[in-house]
Amino acid sequence: MDYSQIEKASAIPEAASMIETFRAIGYNIETAIADIIDNSISANAKNIYVDSNWVGDKTTITILDDGDGMNNEQLIQAMRPGAQNPLAARNVTDLGRFGLGLKTASFSQCRRLTVLSKRKDYSPVYWTWDLDYVNETSKWELLRYIPEEYKTALDDRQSGTLVIWNNLDRILPIGTEQSNEFALGKFTDIMEKVKCHIQMTFHRFMEDKKTKFYFWSREIKPWNPFLINEPATQAFADDYISGGAMMKGYVLPHKSRINDETFKNAEGINGWGAQQGFYVYRGKRLLLAGDWLGMFRKEEHYKLVRILIDLPNTLDSDWQIDIKKSTARPPLACREQIASYARNVRANGVHVFRHRGKVLKQKLGQDFEPLWLDKKKGNKWSFVVNREHLMILELRELAHCQPDKAIEQMLRFIEETIPSKSIYIKETEEGDNQKKPFEQENLEIVKSMIKKIFDNQIMSGRSPEQAKATLLNLDPFNQFPELIETIYGND
Template identity: 30%
Template structure:
């Protein structure tokens, strides 16, 4: 029997096929969130030896105009600047560098801005600058040379006023897509409050080991370019995901060793968090299901916060389990970072090694998981209540409320969440239950009165929506309602319609 399958594909020459200029557009569409993009720029500052990094929002009255990331690192000459602005530019990364692929600066910046300008100076060379304009980048690979006079002006702006003194780099974003188009009515202030809070938490978490050092600082500031007024100016605090005051179990943390054939021994530092913690260090990472699992570090930078990487499914009872893993320098195909450095793809070779991982006294990784499970269950028992599992809350409910529900109640795993949304209904109804779509529908007619004139959104009216979820979540656990449940639904309907109409009357009287 003959086989025509070949394991090596024969070739007949080659052809040079350079990327189309539209490659820049694809590069900028990788789904960078705002805070992940900024973190990528701060990584470059750390690689440049920066001790001070300033993230500077510039506004002109109510309008946000630019965002700059400024550092006092070693800076770049023109040659290094050209390499930095080249997509996939080849350069020698230091052994402990956070950069890897040569795309972060460009893809992170152009994901969020229509133009990115980089100006840099060193102790021995004159100031130089380059600019990628997205409009030109997608039609050709022509990178603008920044006028030397302007480049020096931009550097001088941060000279003698932190952080630049003799050397450093400024990355400037213009045409930032996230900035409010119209800043009136307090939109700019609300945007800044929300964005800066989220950015500070992200940087504090993912760079907490650097921020814990005495010689490294990140400052977030807001300045009005017309008046020179500084609206905000504060330092980012480290947020250690293992920073519990007391361990959840006296025998933890423990260092276990997983023997991975391709890369050797990998140390797993297994922690058990304190039960029912309200600390930001515990709650800053997603939901209960998200924050358990592996916390991978590469050169002291947190590159994945939570997740079991196909070793097992997350469960409520393991919400106190966190494992710190410092990735080996030579990871091969066992640990592969995403381009955004926001996750790790671990091969089956690693997950298989976990089942045999032990510490010096013979305690296994599976023993650790069992301990974390027991600590969680015992804490629930001590509280004097055994709460019944519920279907998870979903879209339409504020994320902070969803997180609290998931913290306080066991969640039925692998179930579709219950969504809440506004929709036009008969005015005799305050709500409707859609079992098939697993949705609680609220009557649009009463929305304005409930919001008290405030602008609505996907997650608006958190108080009334939370109450509706708690009132109705059990309805979705059955295929149909019995007579008693139907009577309750009619009762709730009548009372809520009456209350909503009273709210409408109050609004009419105030007008």
Template identity: 30%
Template sequence: MVVESDVVETIKLKPDAGLVKSLGTHHTFESAMADLVDNCLDAEATRISIRLLTQDDRLVQVEVVDNGKGMDAEAADKAMTLGHQRAYGDNDLGHFGMGLKAASFSHSDVLTVWSSKNGAISVGRRIRRTDFSRDFSCERLSREAAAAAQIKRAMQVNLQWGTTIVWSALRSTYRGANVDEARTWMTQTELKVRSHLGVTFHRLITRKLLEIDIVVDELGYADDAIGTPVKAIDPFCYANSGRPGYPKTIVATAGRQEVALQCHIWPGKTDIPGFRIKGKSGDKFQGFYIYRNDRLLQVGGWSEVANESVQRQLGRVVIDDALAIGTFLTMNPEKAGLRFEPRFRDALGSAKAADGTTFDQFLADVEDTYKTANKRVMRRHPVIAPTRGFAPAVRKQIEAELGLNKSEALDIRWTRLAEGQFFDIDFGNRTLLLNQRYRYLFAPSGGSLNDAPVTKALMFLLTHHIFEGTNLGPKDKDNIALWRAILGAAVEAEEEMRGE
């Protein structure tokens, strides 16, 4: 045991700059973007432009431009200081003083910040990761360069005040030689960023307190590009609850502190954006949704207080209590999920709603709702497998809903048919033929192998049982004639209505 008389001296230990190398190691590209957006919001920005700039189809630079209040020279120096914790307000999203640096160095080696504040001289700062990890050095950039960045910002977000964050010398980019792979990487990266920001900031976007747009363009031409807005993805956007009496609020109590858990049950057999998030099926997003100042910190997951299962995929729980963070819940620097402290887990065991519903009963209700909604699925019979010509997402959903008889396969393709004939049946080759003449009506932006997914899905549902027999019977032939007549008239009417 150490007593006070044992202390002979107090020394101050400075952090080793080498810790920079470990900054942001848990950040994905999209979570790093969200962290930068947090900084913009703390600066009172209402519009943010994210610019993913390419050369030869490879991502080479990232810019995040906002119309916030900006920084003067002193504030810019503090923003570039590792671990500097300003006086955070109750509504601020910043927390650790690490976000800008950790997010940036997770995916780039050079961070540049340009900022302009009303009544102050525009400033520029640059940190090179190698230098920063050696001695925390930061470069101050010229007033002339900062003024030029201010003019550029005014064109991008219609306001000269604000901040521009630039990543260069990127480590996260496609580095192979395959151009198609590079373009696919860029497309997928944009979609990940778009969906992550859409769900993370969905409350602010829906209430029109925040506009985010994304530009993907060549580095030399992006100044004149117009961004595409990020749309809100609400993980609680169902029209009707999956179970009467829900959502309901269950209250967990520990000592004098209470935390409200708003428990939701989605309707069964749902597959819409909001239930499906980030391109992944809804069963991946059961669990807790934790908000802080309308920013979503955790997107699903039971955080070790319950087990994930297929039967619980309809259950989602909202915790929207800033006071719970730091006491019952601990946030990590990346703001990507929280740790549930033992006292909160214990409190859940005795948590109840006003009607006496416990957390365990909520989980049981979730499972029962899922089982009830899926009883009828057992009566469905497997169908012929849609293959060539059907979009992968359509094939996947048909398999999920109906099941496939994979010993048989059905193709669909466009070909030349007589005018006025929309489709034909090639029974011997198990192929559904659509008339090339009318392709432009259903794929106006140009044909591809998996185009017109709605039209093809409807045709599959109409005709799949025709191909599942061993031969065309009299009833099959009569149905084919009927469908040809009606669909032929319909497609000609469609063409006429469009004035073609």
């Protein structure tokens, strides 16, 4: 198109409303702080410190690093929304993409963002975005302001950056007093969650030992989702996905094979059931923790399955990485490859989950005696009561002297122990081939029961039509109308 021939009108974004809109991208405090830490890692920080200073509604959160830092010109550029083109190629270790994170993550939590930075051989510099000022003036203008107590924070360092969040209106409403114990308790809980999120999101950097992370001045430990140091963890072969991505499946040990503390710790922030699924990393930084990427549902019996996917940042647009770095979508072309790899790992995961009985048996050195047995005939499956079970033998004895009590107890045990979980798993594994009542069986037992009920009905004065109607509505005999018909016909 020849743009020179076309009339134009200026449509510059309106600063006040635009900057408020940045607040609505959907971060929570955990993902927001992780986004700030991304920048520290990209800037080659060796140490990263997350801190907070409780002063009620004047509380600050700070993220300090000893990375490369910025000079004045670079800092102003960094503070500009959209400082970089998302299409530009990035260094392999760069965790950034959109040129927005520093601003959008900060504004999602606070109304005043100050960055103090020092580049080697330069003096420290600082600038502040103050949303109240932008609102008042509707100008895209930074303020040369820093809270007094932080002014000299980088003076003794060769290089580094300090991000300061002030006026945290999203978590601390205006008017919150410093003496408010309840608010302090809530704030502390929120910060604990942030700590757990950092332990998980950046665990590979902590394990590499190239970067140390501190929270409230104490070094924090990594949370590895795959229990790689447990001998009972099953690790599957790596599989390569086009474009330089790879995946590796893990089936975590059954509860009975690890100690209670390890088991509790491995459940992570959201609990065992929720933590199953893919763990998508981008440049070693975790984007998604426990998500089946729309391919499968989360189910109890797959809770031991976790699959690592590693992405390089060159695949950002193919995998639709978002600004918050909290979602990813596999491209259509590799979905089947990923799903098929996952199906194999999941099948093994179910195996480990179901064989807890076997493990117990090994531990006690005795044979495990199930009440329900898994039976297969042709392609039909069912569960039957184990007639040799000690309790059934006892009930047979009891039936001689107290038949009513024996029947009642047997019914009770059946009700209480119906293997619904195993049936559910079977259905997922083998499809809908569950044997129907008395299917493929000799029907004599059904016939004789129908006959008995029919005779009793007649004896109690009902007509053959009425007796037949009763049987046709009686579970499970309603499934055998032709049998009811014959017996009725013969009579």
